[in-house]
Amino acid sequence: MLSMRFLLALIVCSAVVLSGCGRVQGPDDVEEEFTFTAEDVVRFRELAQQARSRESETGTLGIPYLEPLDAVSDDDDTVYFSLNEAHEDMRADTDTDAEVYRVTNEFLNVRTESRVTASIVKRLVHGDAVTVLDFTDAAWARVKLSDGKEGFVAQRYIARLTTDARLPEEKKEFDGMYFVDFGFVNVRRSPDQQSEKFGELAGQAIVRPISMDSVWARIPFQGKEGYVARQYLSPFFPNFLVRQDVYTLPILQYSLTESHGIDALLSHTEKLRGQGVTFLTFRDFYDVLLRQEKRDVRLPPRGVLIAISGVTGENVREVSDALSSVGVRATLFLSTKNVGLVGVTEKMLLTLLANGFDVQSEGHTGEDLRSLTDSQLDAEFLQSRRLLEDLTKKTVFAVLYPSGGVNERVMQHAAKAGYLLGVGSVPERAFTRSQFLRLPSYLVSKGMTEDDIVRIVKGN
Numbered sequence: 001m002l003s004m005r006f007l008l009a010l011i012v013c014s015a016v017v018l019s020g021c022g023r024v025q026g027p028d029d030v031e032e033e034f035t036f037t038a039e040d041v042v043r044f045r046e047l048a049q050q051a052r053s054r055e056s057e058t059g060t061l062g063i064p065y066l067e068p069l070d071a072v073s074d075d076d077d078t079v080y081f082s083l084n085e086a087h088e089d090m091r092a093d094t095d096t097d098a099e100v101y102r103v104t105n106e107f108l109n110v111r112t113e114s115r116v117t118a119s120i121v122k123r124l125v126h127g128d129a130v131t132v133l134d135f136t137d138a139a140w141a142r143v144k145l146s147d148g149k150e151g152f153v154a155q156r157y158i159a160r161l162t163t164d165a166r167l168p169e170e171k172k173e174f175d176g177m178y179f180v181d182f183g184f185v186n187v188r189r190s191p192d193q194q195s196e197k198f199g200e201l202a203g204q205a206i207v208r209p210i211s212m213d214s215v216w217a218r219i220p221f222q223g224k225e226g227y228v229a230r231q232y233l234s235p236f237f238p239n240f241l242v243r244q245d246v247y248t249l250p251i252l253q254y255s256l257t258e259s260h261g262i263d264a265l266l267s268h269t270e271k272l273r274g275q276g277v278t279f280l281t282f283r284d285f286y287d288v289l290l291r292q293e294k295r296d297v298r299l300p301p302r303g304v305l306i307a308i309s310g311v312t313g314e315n316v317r318e319v320s321d322a323l324s325s326v327g328v329r330a331t332l333f334l335s336t337k338n339v340g341l342v343g344v345t346e347k348m349l350l351t352l353l354a355n356g357f358d359v360q361s362e363g364h365t366g367e368d369l370r371s372l373t374d375s376q377l378d379a380e381f382l383q384s385r386r387l388l389e390d391l392t393k394k395t396v397f398a399v400l401y402p403s404g405g406v407n408e409r410v411m412q413h414a415a416k417a418g419y420l421l422g423v424g425s426v427p428e429r430a431f432t433r434s435q436f437l438r439l440p441s442y443l444v445s446k447g448m449t450e451d452d453i454v455r456i457v458k459g460n
Contacts, residue, residue: 083395083397083418083420084415084416084418086127087397087415087418087419087420088415089127089293090289090293090420090433090436091415091420091433091434091436091437092433092434093245093432093433093434094161094162094163094243094245094433099131099132099133100129100130100131100132100160100161101129101130101131101132101141101143101158101159101160101161101238102127102128102129102158102159102161102241103124103125103126103127103128103129103130103157103158104126104157104158104159104239104241104294104295105126105157106125106126107123107124107125107126108123108124108125108128108153108154108157108158109122109123109124109153110122110123110124110130110143110145110149110151110152110153111151111152111153112151112152113152114136114137114139114140114142114152118152121145121149121150121151122145122149122151124145124153126294127293129146130143130144130145130153130158131143131144131145132158132160132238133150135155135206135236135238136152137179137202137204137205137206138155138179138180138204138205138206138236139154139155139156139204140152140153140154140155141153141154141155141158141238143158155238155239156239158238158239159238159239159240159241160238160239160240160241161241161243162240162241162242162243163242163243163244163245164242164244164245165245167240167242170240171237171240174235174236174237174238176208176209177206177207177208177235177236177237178206178207178208178209178217178233178234178235178236179204179205179206179207179233179234179236180201180202180203180204180205180207180228180232180233181203181232181233181234182203182232183203184200184201184202184203185200185201185228185229185232185233186199186200186228186229187199187200187201187219187221187226187227187228188226188227188228189226189227190227191213191215191216191218191227192227193229195227198224198226199221199222199226201219201221201228206236207219207220207228207233208220209233210225212230213230214230215229215230215231216228216229216230217229217230217233240296241294241295241296242296243292243293244292244298245432245433246430246431246432247299247430247431247432248429248430248459249280249285249299249303249304249305249429249430249431250304250305250429250442250456250457250459251304251305251307251423251439251440251441251442252268252304252305252306252307252441252442252444252453252456252457253307253308253309253400253423253425253441253442253443253444254306254307254308254309254444255308255309255310255443255444256308256309256310256311256312256315256319257309257310258310258445258446260446261308261310261319262315262318262319262322264444264446264448265306265308265319265322265323265444266322266323266326267450268444268448268450268453269306269323269326269328270326271450271451271453271454272304272453272454272457273326273327273328275302275454275457275458276302277302277303277304277457278300278301278302278303278304279303279304279306279328279329279330280299280300280303280304280305280306280329281305281306281329281330281331281356281357281358282305282307282331282358282360282397282398282421283331283358283394284358285299285305285421286395286397286398286420286421289420302457302458304457305331306328306329306330306331307330307331307333307400307423307441308330308331308332308333309333309362309400309402311332311333311334311335311338311344311362312338312343312344313338313342313343313344313345313348316332316344316348316352317348319332320332320351320352320355320357323357324355329356329357329358330357330358331357331358331359331360331398332352332357332358332359332360333360333361333362333398333399333400333423334359334360334361334362334388335362335363335364335365335366335384335402336361336363336364336383336384336387336388337364337365337366339387339388339391346391349388349391349392350391350392353392353394359388359392359394359396360388360396360397360398360399360400361381361384361385361388361396361398361399361400361419362384362399362400362402363380363381363384363399363401363402364379364380364383364384365380366402367402368402368403368405369401369402369405369406369410370405370406370407370409370410371405374409374413377409377410377413378413378416378417381399381413381414381416381417381419382416382417382418384396384399385399385417385418385419396419397418397419397420397421398419398420398421398422398423399414399419399421399422399423400422400423401422401423401424401425403425404424404425404443406422406424406437406438410422411437411438414437415437419437420436420437421436421437421439422436422437422438422439423439423441424438424439424440424441425440425441425443426438426440426441427440427441427442427443427456428440429456429457429459442456
């Protein structure tokens with residue numbers, strides 16, 4: 001729903017159909033951000049009529065919230081809520097069950113036997129979890145599915161989910177385990193090539209030697225002991241997916257509603273650059289989180305996230321030019337009430353993206369979200385996200401809570417609307433996955449010096 005102030009501005013501008021808003025161009029002016037067409041004028045009149053109708057029905061001069069969510073079609077729900085489950089998994093702490101493995105391939109067939117020609121029990125997709133009952137050999141694992149069914153999967157397409165802290169201990173479980181890294185290997189009665197052969201180990205077979213030297217391995221075999229050439233054995237470890245659970249990544253939040261905002265931003269970023277700090281956008285962080293669901297990927301050392309709030313049509317160009325001049329990319333959080341023909345235009349948004357900036361949501365009205373009703377929260381979160389995604393054609397996954405206004409109820413509605421990350425105002429440098437919807441950040445105040453910012457980022 002558009003405010004009456006916005007509609008009146010559009011109607012006034014529509015008087016000049018093809019010449020912008022009628023401002024006289026000076027010699028230093030750049031090209032206008034937009035022009036109106038005859039179709040625009042028709043649409044503006046329709047919007048004005050709708051606003052007058054709502055005013056007569058409600059007696060209210062403009063409602064600061066968007067359309068109610070029950071006006072959304074099921075198809076739209078499917079599109080906009082499709083990431084909710086994935087985001088929920090990404091926020092969850094890493095499963096502590098050592099036998100739980102994740103599918104790392106795009107799909108994985110569960111078969112009745114440990115061979116590729118066996119019939120298929122079920123087809124899994126990337127990210128599905130299975131419980132490994134045992135490893136048949138280095139190529140196959142016997143697994144149990146969530147529905148209780150059992151089967152066999154190719155071992156190379158699953159990975160044991162773990163964390164940095166648990167990885168060394170979990171690897172110890174496989175110490176001393178080897179597999180036959182050849183078509184087969186002969187088992188002999190003594191450590192001598194001329195010794196009698198009384199069996200063989202098939203390729204990929206897993207064995208735990210009783211003892212080893214540089215040439216021979218003494219192994220248990222069919223209730224007896226035998227010897228195999230060590231050169232045909234390789235250490236066996238399953239795949240590990242090391243999932244980072246703790247992040248040391250300070251977030252500096254600059255508000256452009258403060259008179260010192262842009263000047264402080266410039267001086268601080270120049271100082272940090274001299275200290276070897278890496279500037280990240282929230283999209284950079286998001287991309288790392290997505291890759292961490294598939295493999296062990298880490299953030300660059302000494303990274304910092306720059307969050308900018310209070311962005312309007314009047315200051316967006318100034319802040320983007322200022323940051324571009326020092327080669328710093330940042331994330332601009334926009335209240336969608338400031339997005340449109342008389343605010344941050346679509347052209348401005350696309351220019352920001354082209355220059356390497358990231359655009360995320362600050363809700364719609366900029367009000368403290370804790371004071372809103374459930375339906376108002378849904379409108380703030382979901383429809384702000386939709387508007388930005390429609391304009392930028394990029395996934396909007398982060399929201400900055402105005403005035404740091406966040407509690408459990410607000411976070412629940414942010415998650416419901418498809419956000420992975422939410423930025424609060426608790427001054428801490430580190431956070432866990434369970435804090436993704438309530439990320440800590442440092443609100444940069446006027447009194448903070450360059451040295452103060454360096455101490456925050458370095459943790460001194």
